[in-house]
Amino acid sequence: xxxxxxxxxxxxxxxxxxxxxxxxxxxxxxxxxxxxxxxxxxxxxxxxxxxxxxxxxxxxxxxxxxxxxxxxxxxxxxxxxxxxxxxxxxxxxxxxxxxxxxxxxxxxxxxxxxxxxxxxxxxxxxxxxxxxxxxxxxxxxxxxxxxxxxxxxxxxxxxxxxxxxxxxxxxxxxxxxxxxxxxxxxxxxxxxxxxxxxxxxxxxxxxxxxxxxxxxxxxxxxxxxxxxxxxxxxxxxxxxxxxxxxxxxxxxxxxxxxxxxxxxxxxxxxxxxxxxxxxxxxxxxxxxxxxxxxxxxxxxxxxxxxxxxxxxxxxxxxxxxxxxxxxxxxxxxxxxxxxxxxxxxxxxxxxxxxxxxxxxxxxxxxxxxxxxxxxxxxxxxxxxxxxxxxxxxxxxxxxxxxxxxxxxxxxxxxxxxxxxxxxxxxxxxxxxxxxxxxxxxxxxxxxxxxxxxxxxxxxxxxxxxxxxxxxxxxxxxxxxxxxxxxxxxxxxxxxxxxxxxxxxxxxxxxxxxxxxxxxxxxxxxxxxxxxxxxxxxxxxxxxxxxxxxxxxxxxxxxxxxxxxxxxxxxxxxxxxxxxxxxxxxx
Numbered sequence: 001x002x003x004x005x006x007x008x009x010x011x012x013x014x015x016x017x018x019x020x021x022x023x024x025x026x027x028x029x030x031x032x033x034x035x036x037x038x039x040x041x042x043x044x045x046x047x048x049x050x051x052x053x054x055x056x057x058x059x060x061x062x063x064x065x066x067x068x069x070x071x072x073x074x075x076x077x078x079x080x081x082x083x084x085x086x087x088x089x090x091x092x093x094x095x096x097x098x099x100x101x102x103x104x105x106x107x108x109x110x111x112x113x114x115x116x117x118x119x120x121x122x123x124x125x126x127x128x129x130x131x132x133x134x135x136x137x138x139x140x141x142x143x144x145x146x147x148x149x150x151x152x153x154x155x156x157x158x159x160x161x162x163x164x165x166x167x168x169x170x171x172x173x174x175x176x177x178x179x180x181x182x183x184x185x186x187x188x189x190x191x192x193x194x195x196x197x198x199x200x201x202x203x204x205x206x207x208x209x210x211x212x213x214x215x216x217x218x219x220x221x222x223x224x225x226x227x228x229x230x231x232x233x234x235x236x237x238x239x240x241x242x243x244x245x246x247x248x249x250x251x252x253x254x255x256x257x258x259x260x261x262x263x264x265x266x267x268x269x270x271x272x273x274x275x276x277x278x279x280x281x282x283x284x285x286x287x288x289x290x291x292x293x294x295x296x297x298x299x300x301x302x303x304x305x306x307x308x309x310x311x312x313x314x315x316x317x318x319x320x321x322x323x324x325x326x327x328x329x330x331x332x333x334x335x336x337x338x339x340x341x342x343x344x345x346x347x348x349x350x351x352x353x354x355x356x357x358x359x360x361x362x363x364x365x366x367x368x369x370x371x372x373x374x375x376x377x378x379x380x381x382x383x384x385x386x387x388x389x390x391x392x393x394x395x396x397x398x399x400x401x402x403x404x405x406x407x408x409x410x411x412x413x414x415x416x417x418x419x420x421x422x423x424x425x426x427x428x429x430x431x432x433x434x435x436x437x438x439x440x441x442x443x444x445x446x447x448x449x450x451x452x453x454x455x456x457x458x459x460x461x462x463x464x465x466x467x468x469x470x471x472x473x474x475x476x477x478x479x480x481x482x483x484x485x486x487x488x489x490x491x492x493x494x495x496x497x498x499x500x501x502x503x504x505x506x507x508x509x510x511x512x513x514x515x516x517x518x519x520x521x522x523x524x525x526x527x528x529x530x531x532x533x534x535x536x537x538x539x540x541x542x543x544x545x546x547x548x549x550x551x552x553x554x555x556x557x558x559x560x561x562x563x564x565x566x567x568x569x570x571x572x573x574x575x576x577x578x579x580x581x582x583x584x585x586x
Contacts, residue, residue, distance in 0.1 A: 002083050002094060007068065010086050016067040017051045019086070023074055038074060039063045041254050076247055077205050108178060108233045111170045112200075112208040115180055118164045119152025119198040119211075129153050132197055135216040140343070145266060148245075150200050154193035154213055161191045179210075179229035192228075195220065199262055201280065203233070204291055206244040210234040210280075212262065227281060237285040240277040240292070241265060247295050250275035255298045257330075257354065258284065258316075259338060260309065264302070267338040271350040284316040289323060299327045300358050305335040310368055311500045314391055317361045321396070329364035330357045365391040366404055370411055381412055389423055393489065450487055454554050457547035458491035459530045464544040465495065466513060466531070469502050471544055478548055479555065490526055497523065 017033050020026060026033040026049060037047040037058040046060040057064035063073070072082040084094045123129045123146070132153045136146060145151075154161065162181045166172075172189070175181045184190050196213030203209045210228035228234060241262045250256040257276035259265055268276040279288070292299050301316055303309035313329055320327050332341045332353055342350045359367065369387035374380040388408050392401050402416075405423065409416045465472040476499065501513055514527055530536070537543060 002080055006087065006092060006094070007083060009092075010068060010083060010090065011054055011066050013090050014067050014086050015051055016054055016056060016070070017049050019067050020049050020056060020070060036252075037061060037063065038248055038252055041252055074248065075206070076244070081205070105233060107171075107174055108231070109207045109209070111165065111174050111178055111180070112210075112233070114165060114168050114170060115161060115178075115211070116150055116152065116198075116200045116208045118161055119154060119200070120150055121152075122155055122160070123151065123153035123197075126153070126155070128156060128195075132216055136197065140270065141266065145269065148269070149242075149262075149266060150208075152198040152200070154191065154196045154198050156195040158188070158190050158194070161193070162189050178231045178233075193226070196226070201228070201234070201239060201241055202244055203239060204243045204247075207233075209239065212280075236280040236282045238287045239280055240288055241280060242277050243291065246275050246277050250295050254296045255300065256292055256296050257300045257302055258292070260303050260312070261337075264338040267342040267350065268354065271338075271342060271347040271354070273351060273354050283312055284319055286319060286322070289319055289325075293323060293325065297325075299325070300330060300354075301327050301361070302330045302332070302338065302354070304337055305331050308500060310365075311496070313361065314365065315497070315500075317365070317391065320361075327361050328358040329361050330354060330359075331364065331368075332357070362391065362396075362400060362404060366407065370408075373411070375412065381414075384408075384412070385419070385422060390493075392423070451554070453550055454488070455491075457550040457554075458488065459533065460536050460543055460547040461551070462491065462494055462498070462527070462530050463533070463536045463538045464540075465498055466527075467538045471541075472498060472502060474545075475548060478552055490522065494523055494527060 017026065020035065021033075024035050024038055026035045027045065028034075031050070031052060033049040033051075034045040035047050035049065036042045036045050037060060039058060040061040040063070042058075042060060047056060047058040047063075049056045054066055055064060056066075056070050065073075068079060068082045068086060071077070071085060072079050075082070075085075077085070087094050123132055133146075136151065141151070159181070162175065165175055165180065172181075176183075179192055181189050182192050193211060193213040195215070195217065197216050199212045199214070200208045201210040201212060210231070212225055212227045214225050215222060230236065240258075242265045246256065246265075253275055255275060257268060257273060259268070259276055259278040262278050265276050265278045268274075277292075289299075299320070301313055303312045303316075317327065330353070332338065334341075336344065338350060338354075341353065366388060369384050372380070373384045385408070388404060392404060401423075405416060405419045408414075409419055412419075461471075461475055465475055472495075475495065498513065514524060514531075
């Protein structure tokens with residue numbers, strides 16, 4: 001607990017004008033100083049800072065307080081941390097780490113800071129560093145950006161970092177727990193990162209908690225990127241790259257961009273967009289979104305336009321919907337990511353694309369669904385329908401559902417009743433025609449009862465594919481375009497998510513998937529229920545294939561019934577269905 005006398009001493013003795021002017025420009029007007037408020041989107045200086053009153057006050061957003069509260073708000077640190085920071089200015093040292101757990105974390109952060117300093121020094125002061133700097137400069141990464149993002153270099157030597165940390169009295173156990181070193185088969189201690197350009201990852205308070213290392217030598221055939229293991233101070237589900245640096249501008253503009261990788265963040269920075277963050281190789285989680293919404297109301301997703309990026313957008317939208325927030329999305333032209341777009345078209349073009357190209361997430365996903373539509377191909381039509389259905393099945397208002405199904409009805413030239421029936425609604429209301437007084441119609445779609453063996457087949461398949469990527473690919477090959485009944489959507493969705501996780505990771509097991517991949521509570525509950533079923537043997541390949549056959553037969557029967565139902569009303573559809581049916585073989 002910090003003594004109130006120290007708090008009062010800091011407020012009395014630290015010049016608030018001097019402190020605030022270190023963060024933003026101030027102009028003197030009379031006895032007071034004025035500046036652009038960093039806590040809202042301010043275009044004209046509306047924040048007053050008074051050395052006499054020892055206070056700051058924004059007359060637009062009403063944010064105000066003393067020097068401690070300013071530093072706390074600006075740097076997004078706790079009141080106590082701001083006190084510690086300001087106390088040093090008047091020669092007072094305060095130790096907040098009196099309990100063992102806090103002291104341990106301080107040791108971890110100190111170790112990571114020493115590692116970051118070492119990598120930075122080695123990049124700028126070694127022969128190997130010259131080659132790495134040449135690579136960075138050729139990629140358009142200037143010395144200013146290198147310093148801004150604290151980019152460094154891991155030596156090619158076996159244990160240079162380990163020896164450097166030893167010099168700073170960093171315990172070997174701490175080095176290992178943080179994933180900075182490991183033990184090779186010969187029992188030697190070796191650096192985990194070698195011959196890689198290093199990007200430090202900070203937590204949301206600005207302390208280094210992890211690293212990502214990228215190869216830069218064209219002859220290096222190892223993985224392009226490797227990241228720190230999750231450790232006592234780093235969890236991917238909590239951390240967004242560049243969050244601390246981006247927060248001030250994001251708060252001021254009430255807008256934050258979210259990218260897939262840190263090179264995208266750097267590309268945006270080069271284009272003058274400084275309010276951007278990136279996920280750390282994982283889907284957006286509730287903790288990520290809580291952090292984002294604590295800064296601003298407007299979140300713009302800028303993921304790649306490939307299947308993985310589209311699926312990431314869908315999953316992110318589901319999490320945002322839990323907070324009753326609708327994000328916007330940007331898809332850069334030609335499917336380019338920000339870094340490639342910058343190289344091809346330049347900084348001004350990227351800035352313009354990011355500033356003007358946003359769509360609300362539903363418009364974006366609807367556009368994705370219809371972009372590749374072939375209106376005369378029943379397979380394409382069915383695929384388009386399911387793409388639209390998939391994003392409307394979240395926490396979407398009835399108004400939005402009807403709006404987008406109406407749009408889809410016009411594009412496909414299919415009645416709204418039919419689409420709503422396929423969507424799984426039990427009721428579609430029409431505005432009565434005042435001339436002929438047609439009553440409101442209730443449309444229901446009959447669905448045959450699903451055999452219990454189909455649910456059991458899905459459970460077996462899910463448990464098996466969680467253990468073996470080859471089995472997942474076998475499942476996709478057989479059940480690639482079959483559209484599940486409404487009751488089967490949860491199983492179908494889980495398998496899509498497993499596939500998305502495989503796209504991000506070469507290896508997978510059930511524990512990794514459940515712990516490291518964002519899942520809604522119903523999906524997580526379903527998976528855990530399946531995993532816990534001891535009667536399902538995940539290693540029984542014969543049982544897996546028998547269940548695959550069960551699903552195949554069920555879906556083929558369903559397809560035939562749907563075909564017969566539709567052909568009654570439009571015989572021209574027969575050839576389309578016949579071709580679709582013939583193309584599906586086990």
